[in-house]
Amino acid sequence: MISAASEESKTVLVLGGGVGGVVTANRLRRRLNKRHRVILVNREPLFSFAASYLWVMTGERTAAQVTRPLQKLRRRGIDVVIGDVEAIDPVNRSATVAGKTITADYMVATLGADFATDAIPGLSDAGRTFATLPGARQLGIDIDTITRGRILVVTAAPLYKCPAAPYETALLADAHLRRRGVRGAIEIAVHSAEPMPMGVAGVNVADAVKQLLASRNIDYVPSHQIASAEPGRAMFADGDTQTFDLLAYMPPIASPAVVALSALAGTAGWIDVDKHTMQTSFPGVYAIGDNAQIPLSIGKPLPRAGVFAHAQAQAVADNIAATINGKQPAARFDGHGGCFIEVGNGLAGYGSGNFYAEPSPSVQLRDPDRKQHLSKVLFEKDVMWRWLR
Numbered sequence: 098m099i100s101a102a103s104e105e106s107k108t109v110l111v112l113g114g115g116v117g118g119v120v121t122a123n124r125l126r127r128r129l130n131k132r133h134r135v136i137l138v139n140r141e142p143l144f145s146f147a148a149s150y151l152w153v154m155t156g157e158r159t160a161a162q163v164t165r166p167l168q169k170l171r172r173r174g175i176d177v178v179i180g181d182v183e184a185i186d187p188v189n190r191s192a193t194v195a196g197k198t199i200t201a202d203y204m205v206a207t208l209g210a211d212f213a214t215d216a217i218p219g220l221s222d223a224g225r226t227f228a229t230l231p232g233a234r235q236l237g238i239d240i241d242t243i244t245r246g247r248i249l250v251v252t253a254a255p256l257y258k259c260p261a262a263p264y265e266t267a268l269l270a271d272a273h274l275r276r277r278g279v280r281g282a283i284e285i286a287v288h289s290a291e292p293m294p295m296g297v298a299g300v301n302v303a304d305a306v307k308q309l310l311a312s313r314n315i316d317y318v319p320s321h322q323i324a325s326a327e328p329g330r331a332m333f334a335d336g337d338t339q340t341f342d343l344l345a346y347m348p349p350i351a352s353p354a355v356v357a358l359s360a361l362a363g364t365a366g367w368i369d370v371d372k373h374t375m376q377t378s379f380p381g382v383y384a385i386g387d388n389a390q391i392p393l394s395i396g397k398p399l400p401r402a403g404v405f406a407h408a409q410a411q412a413v414a415d416n417i418a419a420t421i422n423g424k425q426p427a428a429r430f431d432g433h434g435g436c437f438i439e440v441g442n443g444l445a446g447y448g449s450g451n452f453y454a455e456p457s458p459s460v461q462l463r464d465p466d467r468k469q470h471l472s473k474v475l476f477e478k479d480v481m482w483r484w485l486r
């Protein structure tokens with residue numbers, strides 16, 4: 098319902114200070130009069146840009162270059178609360194943080210996805226993950242020092258963050274080892290739990306990624322679910338065993354515990370939303386980014402990717418601000434987006450299109466070039482400098 102712009106103060110509570118939360122809070126702040134409050138809650142004091150972790154792995158970024166203190170948002174008039182969201186009450190649009198309840202007129206859940214690494218016994222001890230900042234740094238050191246043997250890259254479940262990242266890891270390791278002059282003595286293999294690379298984007302994109310791997314002499318085995326691991330050996334659900342000198346993995350994901358335990362929990366604990374407005378079934382409550390579940394026409398969910406969290410954040414912030422300002426909320430997330438695939442030597446491919454297209458997503462992968470690599474750098478700068486300056 099549209100009403101005249103309210104003279105009273107409204108409060109918007111943003112749960113999560115990742116890509117979705119930071120973009121939502123900033124955009125709201127720009128569109129709302131100062132009498133309205135924007136509160137952002139995050140567990141850690143630092144924002145961390147996961148899309149640059151693989152550049153930390155290759156040594157092209159330091160950890161400091163891909164993190165920013167969230168307190169910077171205070172200068173813009175955003176209230177930043179550092180603490181754990183312990184409970185969410187969508188009926189009353191409130192959350193409990195460090196024992197205190199914060200109640201709002203609008204609430205946006207953007208708490209990402211938890212890593213469920215323990216689902217694969219032994220994985221965290223036997224391998225390194227490129228999905229966390231410390232993991233990516235350590236893996237980079239390992240890739241920088243290995244001189245012979247076998248690198249095994251696995252996706253530990255069909256559902257994980259950023260469909261391109263495991264394939265980029267293999268391609269970037271290949272480029273780095275070639276630069277070091279040791280690639281001839283090191284085998285690289287990717288064993289994925291999913292049936293094809295970036296499968297949600299369709300067979301043509303999957304074939305193009307397979308071609309990228311094959312052209313660099315990287316073995317690829319799809320539909321191969323890892324079941325457990327120990328130092329030097331990975332055991333698979335079909336009874337196969339693979340040896341390795343270095344194991345790099347993408348962990349399975351699960352809905353954040355606090356979401357799964359709340360009334361917001363829908364399909365498998367994720368938050369079900371209207372795919373265009375990101376509204377939940379609770380009035381004034383929205384969910385965006387990795388903690389939202391959006392089924393596509395092919396039965397798979399919209400991939401967990403920062404580009405989608407970013408675009409959804411813009412639509413949600415515009416609609417909340419419009420409603421508070423007495424205007425028609427007309428912004429929509431239309432399912433368009435793209436995913437870079439870094440291949441090393443300053444080159445990247447780009448798979449982009451309409452993920453909401455019927456009867457299946459319409460996505461094309463452009464061959465790697467310098468321009469696309471620079472576009473990814475621009476995406477990084479946009480988040481790190483525009484939203485967190």
Ligand SMILES: Cc1cc2nc3c(=O)[nH]c(=O)nc-3n(C[C@H](O)[C@H](O)[C@H](O)COP(=O)(O)OP(=O)(O)OC[C@H]3O[C@@H](n4cnc5c(N)ncnc54)[C@H](O)[C@@H]3O)c2cc1C
Binds near residue numbers: 180
């Ligand atoms: C290695 C890697 C590479 C990637 N590369 C790309 C890429 O190139 N392009 C791309 O588009 N995407 C990429 N992604 C995916 C992208 O990072 C995520 O999809 C994106 O960050 C999702 O944004 P979000 O706001 O939903 O969640 P997040 O960015 O994960 O933010 C969630 C925030 O909520 C906080 N939080 C969680 N639970 C609580 C709690 N209980 N209390 C308080 N705070 C809490 C977390 O600490 C976190 O700060 C990559 C991911 C990985 C792991």
